[in-house]
Amino acid sequence: LAKTTQPISMDSYEGQEVNITCSHNNIATNDYITWYQQFPSQGPRFIIQGYKTKVTNEVASLFIPADRKSSTLSLPRVSLSDTAVYYCLVGDTRGGADGLTFGKGTHLIIQP
């Protein structure tokens, strides 16, 4: 699986848009980019997945440039409840048999 690099922590305020960028220079042709959210003492929760360009769902948007060597998770109008650890993963995650490799993620802290 391609290695990813993302900031260890970020701070923002309620109502702001938060963008978390992940670098994955060695992404392979078949790799997808997936983001998870984890609250303390809970399992990670799938947020969004994409292959190229832009993907949007009810929770977030994922922006992927043409070279796919990075991706940006965008959380619109964050609230205090968005405080969590966000993981960026790259690989064949559509039911891949060898599991996912999670890094330390980005600890996002939202303040009032």
Next chain:
Amino acid sequence: SQTIHQWPATLVQPVGSPLSLECTVEGTSNPNLYWYRQAAGRGLQLLFYSVGIGQISSEVPQNLSASRPQDRQFILSSKKLLLSDSGFYLCAWAGTGVNGYTFGSGTRLTVV
């Protein structure tokens, strides 16, 4: 809909005692199943994965073992727990064509 059940939620065990954590999945067949461990303040570490009944692959040599006696049941075991086995254990499943992995609620294991 698919659901994943993991128990117990918390467990305190003495050093040298055995361990058995169970994970079951409902609403799907032939899922890929995974056991992860998360130490305090660290990322998730893949321990075992299984693509079918009786098929177990280990990612990290350790004091733990896994078994898959039924299609939707995954068990994590140890004959003698060590202090270093303490952590947050998560079970996850993935199916063909599903975007991303679904995690259970986790078991907080404290070995004393």
